[in-house]
Amino acid sequence: MHTEHAHLVTAETPVLHSRLLKRDVVLSVYFPVAEEPPGTMELLLINDGQDLATMQFGDILAELYGAHLIRPVFCVGISCGPDRKNEYGTAHHLDFKGRGTRSALYQQFIFRELLPYIYKRYRHMAFGHKSFCGFSLGGLSAIDTVWNHPEAFRNVGVFSGSLWWRKLSHHHPMFDETRDRIMHNRIRTGRYHPGLKFFFETGTLDETEDRNHNGVIDSIDDTMALIEELVRKGYDFQRDIRYLELADGRHDVPTWGKAFPYFLKWCWGTGER
Numbered sequence: 001m002h003t004e005h006a007h008l009v010t011a012e013t014p015v016l017h018s019r020l021l022k023r024d025v026v027l028s029v030y031f032p033v034a035e036e037p038p039g040t041m042e043l044l045l046i047n048d049g050q051d052l053a054t055m056q057f058g059d060i061l062a063e064l065y066g067a068h069l070i071r072p073v074f075c076v077g078i079s080c081g082p083d084r085k086n087e088y089g090t091a092h093h094l095d096f097k098g099r100g101t102r103s104a105l106y107q108q109f110i111f112r113e114l115l116p117y118i119y120k121r122y123r124h125m126a127f128g129h130k131s132f133c134g135f136s137l138g139g140l141s142a143i144d145t146v147w148n149h150p151e152a153f154r155n156v157g158v159f160s161g162s163l164w165w166r167k168l169s170h171h172h173p174m175f176d177e178t179r180d181r182i183m184h185n186r187i188r189t190g191r192y193h194p195g196l197k198f199f200f201e202t203g204t205l206d207e208t209e210d211r212n213h214n215g216v217i218d219s220i221d222d223t224m225a226l227i228e229e230l231v232r233k234g235y236d237f238q239r240d241i242r243y244l245e246l247a248d249g250r251h252d253v254p255t256w257g258k259a260f261p262y263f264l265k266w267c268w269g270t271g272e273r
Helices: 057-066 103-121 137-148 182-189 218-233 253-268
Strands: 009-012 015-018 023-032 040-047 073-078 126-135 155-159 197-205 241-250
Touching (some): 015 103, 040 137, 040 253, 057 253, 126 253, 137 155, 137 182, 197 218, 197 253
Parallel strands (some): 040 126
Antiparallel strands (some): 015 023, 023 073
């Protein structure tokens, strides 16, 4: 960390060996420095934690803490493994290429290994509500995990989410985007879970694909369609959902770094300006 407020954040990189995933999981842990215990802190899990160092996540937090813009939050980045496309799918449905075979196992890892490890290693901390976020396919994994375990989480953040994840290729003659996008279907056929809040970010240069030829890139189309499903399910667009579209935003770490403060302030903002 390089800002004048770097002393406000502690960063650690412990390694957790997962028996479930059969690999070492590198964690990127960030929490505010305090002369006294900060009391109860909410816990934020972040998929693709290996990207946090690149986006200088510690600096992002330090700037926000230094300006008193967010409340204390305990952040844990989870580095992906070599089988990312199988671990970061949807737990109940494989995509049209058969990817996502380890998604249910990954979600078991979160509850059976990761959370107990955090609570034990940082037992001097008091943790409150939990939230989950991720980038691209990691964003799909985050929202699927939260939707499957609504009693365990409060907020979910999806940055350039792979919400195109589908049962059939869009080249298949029977493809129907209203039916075949997996996460949209999960929400459409699921129950309303009170208390959940959803943050979505896309960039206007996230991609160039436009499979339905409506002049809107798929990442924006898929995100807006998922928001519509949430609204139909009963979530209030003003209260429960935040959509951030970044002009010239790309499918890359610098863009997600620009968007992250908006997510942090939306979920944990102090109200100060």
